[in-house]
Amino acid sequence: MATLKDVAAKAGVSMSTAGAAMRGEDIVKPATKEKVYAAARELGYSANLSARFLKKGSTGTIAVMVPDIMHPYYTNLVSAVCCAASKHELRTVIQQTGYDSTSETGVLKQINATICDGLILNVNNIDDKHLRTILGNHPTVLLNYFAQPPLFDTVHSPLESSVNTAFGYLCGRGYQHVCVVGGRADVPHDPDTSGRESGIDCAMNALRTNGLGNRQDFVECNWSVAGGLEAARQLCESSDDGTRMINRYDACYCMNDLVAYGLIRGLHDAGVHVPDDIAVFGHDGMFAKDPFVPFTIPTLTTVTTDYDDMATKAVTLLIDQIKHPNRQRAPRVETADCHLIVGESA
Known part of the structure; x- marks a missing residue:
């Protein structure tokens, strides 16, 4: 020694x-x-x-x-x-x-x-x-x-409190059919793996508790902008009978802001306008202090972790x-x- x-x-x-x-x-x-x-x-x-x-x-x-x-x-x-x-x-x-x-x-x-x-x-x-x-x-x-x-x-x-804040807001604004967007998909390691799984559980529980949906109202994607784009594709894809999954919902709750921004872009590319056709809500507030965020169209409604x-x-x-x-x-x-x-x- x-x-x-x-x-x-x-x-x-x-x-x-x-x-x-x-x-x-x-x-x-x-x-x-x-x-x-x-x-x-x-x-x-x-x-x-x-x-x-x-x-x-x-x-x-x-x-x-x-x-x-x-x-x-x-x-x-x-x-x-x-x-x-x-x-x-x-x-x-x-x-x-x-x-x-x-x-x-x-x-x-x-x-x-x-x-x-x-x-x-x-x-x-x-x-x-x-x-x-x-x-x-x-x-x-x-x-x-x-x-x-x-x-x-x-x-x-603040997983539970942020989810409750988000769904309280969505209910207060009169949204009635919500899907949760965000999951691990093909990503083996993602931020806060255990926490994210707990976050999804909190979101799905809030979805059911508030009468806004059930376990089937979930779109799996990875935790990135690309994941949000893929989720938009899934939502907007026509099934064999010509219906689209997105027509079931008036709002999407995304498990982080990266997914939310990707989803908004993907919906825009598919001709679906946010918030006129469907609302998008983020999570984590990753870009709350970013000086460019106020110039995005639309600006994102989200619940942010108090990082300080x-x-x-x-x-x-x-x-x-x-x-x-x-x-x-x-x-x-x-x-x-x-x-x-x-x-x-x-």
């Missing part, structure tokens, strides 16, 4: 300098600190440093892991986490896994072995036992991880763990808020 002497030798500094750097003392120049940190990571010294950091100080760095930083949902979430962390003078290291189980495991081991005070993770492909083995007691907050009982502090997207609230709750839970490393308590589970955004599509 590597020692501080090994780290000092690797970094080309004295043991006292290496020790001061590892403690985050200001007397050490930033460039020297980085050399020492790099040496510690390479030698795997961080495993012995975690408890020492928690007792004597903080590196001021947390790590965030998501499947795809280019996906709008995660772009919003990571940005919000960075902002929430900065309010507490914490730096954020970002890692993505590409929905790949091997990459996910590798990234987890790497960031758990680096010099980070805590971790905020969106995990898709690692089972509960393996996750606990990798992370141990390292301060960790999971995002949209549905283990029962919970392994770590967890923050969920979700990030604040995650960072707050993480800081609590970092500040109280020896305290024993049951994992906490919190849910982010949501907000209705009324556009022109429904």
